[in-house]
Amino acid sequence: MRVVVDLSRCQGYAQCAFLAPDAFRMHGEEALMYVPNPDDGQRRQVLRAAAACPLQAILVDRPEGRDTPLGTSPS
Numbered sequence: 001m002r003v004v005v006d007l008s009r010c011q012g013y014a015q016c017a018f019l020a021p022d023a024f025r026m027h028g029e030e031a032l033m034y035v036p037n038p039d040d041g042q043r044r045q046v047l048r049a050a051a052a053c054p055l056q057a058i059l060v061d062r063p064e065g066r067d068t069p070l071g072t073s074p075s
Contacts, residue, residue, distance in 0.1 A: 002041055002061035003050075005034055009057035016049035024049060039041060 003023065010032050014022040023046050025037040038046055050058035 002037060002048065003034060003036055003038060003046060004059045004061075005032060006057045006059070007032065009055045010053075013054055015052040015054065018049075019052055020045035020049035023038055033060060 012026065012030040012032060014026050014032075017026050017032070020038075020042060022035070023042055024032060024034045027033045035068075047060060050056075050060050
């Protein structure tokens with residue numbers, strides 16, 4: 001699994017860090033740090049975290065090989 005965060009969109013709401021703390025964490029009050037290749041055991045947490053992002057700044061590489069914005073389903 002591959003995770004990409006559009007840091008120009010991220011506003012530091014930290015919903016991802018709350019839902020998937022092993023993959024996302026806040027550095028200070030505004031800077032998001034994340035694991036770009038979390039293990040598959042974290043998949044469910046990472047997908048929930050991405051779906052919770054109010055700005056949909058998190059993309060998760062799906063098994064089909066598509067980067068899909070969180071909250072949408074692949075076609």
